[in-house]
Amino acid sequence: MEKFKLSVLEKVGFGSGDMAVNVVISSMMLIITFFYTDIFGLKASDLAMLFIVVRLIDAVTDPMMGIITDKFKTRWGRYRPYFLILAVPFGISVFLTFSTPDVAYNLKLVYAYATYILVTLIFTAVTIPYISLIGVLTNDPQQRLSANGYRLFLAKVAAFLVTIIVPQLSASWGEGNMQMGYKISMGLMGLMATVLFLFCFFTTKERLEHQPEKISVWHQAKVLAKNDQWLLLCFACVTGTVGYVIRGSVAAYYAKYYLGGGAGMISDFLATGVTASILAMVASTWITKRFCKIKLFRYSQIGVAILSVLMFFTVGQKDIAWAFVLYFILSFVVDLHAPVFWSAIAEAVDYGKVKNGERASGLSFGGISFCQKFGMGIAGAIVGWLLTYFNYEPNQAQTAFTLTGIALMLSIIPGFFHLLMGLCMFKYKITDAFYNEMLETDALAHEVNEDVILDTGSKSDDSHHDHPAFSK
Template identity: 70%
Template sequence: MQDQKLSVIEKLGYGAGDMAVNVVISSMMLIITFFYTDVYGLKPQDVALLFILVRMIDAVADPLMGTITDRRTTRWGRYRPYFLIMAVPFGISVFLTFTTPDLSYNLKLVWAYATYLLVMLVFTAVTIPYISLIGVLTADPQERLSANGYRLFFAKVAAFLVTIAVPQLAAVWGRTSSLAAGYKWAMGLMGLMATLLFLFCFFSTTERIQHQVDRKPLREQWRLLLRNDQWLVLAAVCVVGTIGYVIRGSVAAYYAKYYLHGDAAMMSAFMATGVTAAILAMVASTWITKAYCKIKLFRYSQLLVGVLSMLMYVLVKPGDITLAFVLYFLISFVVDLHAPVFWSAIAEAVDYGHARMGKRVSGLAFGGISFCQKAGMGIAGAIVGWLLAGFNYVPDRPQSSFTLTGIALMLTIIPGAFHVLMGGLMYRYRITDDYYQQLKKQIVEETPASADAQPAIAARTTECLS
């Protein structure tokens, strides 16, 4: 396996793929709950059940898609063809999800279930190949970090567009008909953009590394994956971190509207503040990890989120706009310092399992992480819906002090606790850059690491992990 340098164009193309993916992820994390309750008119408890049922059903498709990508390859590669095939269905499914037909309440629920399941399944069909792509673009860990920096930067640009452009366009385009119609056309535009971005990703990237994937039964693949202790750490981190991230992102619109007494412009500005901070974090993380241990950065950033979250809850009172924006910016910046490290670590964990056991499980490993992400999104969505109902939230009405306190907790303390747990879990992750270089040598030799070799490799991690 040889290290490969990536051109700027290829990194831009790789980043464009995640920008397309995040049209869905950002809308699902940041605006879908508010859209369903305050625009489409669904009850919070029904939204909670919708999220957890659909996402859990869809999550089962992730490992299946992972095994499909492992078993099939073409002259364009193993992963890239899905960007070409699924680009148009992806855009259409986004448009349909935000289409709101005038139906009875029960039929509205049926439509919401059907379209939400559709967009999640199409999302799976293109996202599993996408998150697997980094493992075959380059074997250089620094190039992977750099590429993931581009990727996550563009992901946050998509989030920025969803949080800024969509609410504003929806308000403008909905003046002549309804806010629901405005959201439909605004998200339809985002779906079209995603289609074009996937096509650019397909034409601008190259799969250089051809891993030999064993034709193993699914049961054996699961057995091997569950023996990979470093992948298990990342899986747990993904679930816990996604829960915290989605809870905070989902309630941001409610917090701006009700806790800060803002209008649509303030809602957009508040959510965009978080996204802007995250974009800057992508750049900062790539720069910091050139000189500082990536695992320490991961750990300490998430622990710091817990401290900042507590400060925001204690210091910000209803209507304290300036302080709320400042602290929300800081929280959002620190939260996303870990992101490039995490997505690079998945490919490294796959190589770790290959070196340790002599057998490679790639598609299922990436599919399993996507399963964990969607499971976390489903759990978080349900938690948000249940908490809104439990705090007596009623759409488009002045909220009680009890409800406002609940909304503040949902933006600060509750997600902060999940991020502290996330940072704690990373104390069990040990694949540093030095360790990974040794793993690559073992993979080249196609021999599993012997019991005697493991202590020698592990000793190289002491400086970074201590």
């Protein structure tokens, strides 16, 4: 079977798409909660319901978008056209989400719901095709892993820009008006995302053609329910995202209130985490060329849980330098698994095709995207509820009880979810060796099957469940 290699330009082009996507993901994971409470002016208790409602909408739109990508194909391919069509609406939706209208509280809440739902819908319409794209660029697991290394590196660059440039520009461009500052600076991020999507469209090429199964949504769901490895990735996605978003959402509160810093420290603290994540993308690509990628996935997340406990018990309010050091190490270890996870999705889809004889790629990728956003919603709700429980009041001195709660939300609470993620991956078995053997054995089985058809005129009914790769 011919394996397609990708040029550096195409890997960069592929990564630029995730850089655009992460303008939204990074803002939702790292600054949206802080923006809504301390800048926009919403109550923490209202945020929990906002995040839950949006995730309920995702429960419908994510699978729907996956099915749409399965049904329609253009001369540009099945996935790439969405980057061209929705690039400008994506940028506008980001600008609107971070704009603050000068109206009464209830109307501001309605505006927050409307714009957050809008940006989420457009985000879904480009993200589902994007995460599906790697499966048709190349069939080489190492090329997929390498491309995802570029992708996640550039995604972290976007996160870096959002976390360090947005707070700084908001303070300087707003001239004391932080609401105006966030509107202008996030508008700039939206413009950048538009350009990046267009660059991704023009520099990538769909080489593989997976014929979608002509089966109903319900049947696709039943097919996926039989794919044990895909289900494990779903669980890992939810638990990992919950942990990541809780920590990311509270990082600004931790820098501002627990460490007692201003806008500069908030920016520096967030940038420290993102810088560590960028380095983790490089390190992960290097490590997985020499060691088992699945073992890296498992043990890095268990390490996160250990580091989280260490951070809670060893960092006091005056230990600023130590807080930065531990947060850097924690953020580095957290993201070592990321390139592995996103390359594993396409491999799990292929696994399901070989195991069950049917492919449900659209719903597979749509389901993973929903799991990610479901995790974001659950985490957002947890943050809202916990801030309310710990009696958080924006823009004023916090009680010892509140500060302890903020410290827990940065460390032990998210660390627990990463522990669950690492433990569940001990059931995951699609290593590179397993995947390559599976494809080779499946190709050989098809050749034998075709010979049987030529010799007897009838198709062999050998079960996919008897495939040698699944007996291990």
